[in-house]
Amino acid sequence: MPKAKDKKLPQDIIDHWPEVFKDVDIKVVPVKYLHSVRVFFNDGKVWDIDVAKTRKKKDANDIEKSLEELFTNYQDSIDNVDFRLDTARVKADIQGRTRSFMKRRK
Numbered sequence: 001m002p003k004a005k006d007k008k009l010p011q012d013i014i015d016h017w018p019e020v021f022k023d024v025d026i027k028v029v030p031v032k033y034l035h036s037v038r039v040f041f042n043d044g045k046v047w048d049i050d051v052a053k054t055r056k057k058k059d060a061n062d063i064e065k066s067l068e069e070l071f072t073n074y075q076d077s078i079d080n081v082d083f084r085l086d087t088a089r090v091k092a093d094i095q096g097r098t099r100s101f102m103k104r105r106k
Contacts, residue, residue: 013085017087029083029085031063031064032055032089033089033090034051034052034083034084034086035052035086036049036084037067037081037084038084039070039074039080040078040081040082041074041078041079042079043077049067052086
């Protein structure tokens with residue numbers, strides 16, 4: 001799984017569901033919650049990787065391995081990586097699990 005350094009979410013994501021996302025620190029991003037990955041290279045090139053579209057063809061483990069290979073092979077050329085979350089999916093999963101948990105507590 002792609003890793004980040006205890007990073008706060010970008011404001012546009014926090015604005016999607018502020019009561020939950022405002023206090024989230026990212027350490028690991030599961031591939032199933034990635035919408036896309038934007039890779040910025042030192043020479044100005046930008047690669048957009050549509051993870052959501054790729055997920056229809058490959059499983060999460062294959063995508064994870066491909067991303068790790070990309071980061072390893074190009075680590076000296078990469079300036080920045082922007083992981084774009086599928087916030088609607090994160091929100092739906094959290095709400096679903098919360099409902100399930102609350103039903104069991106009765």
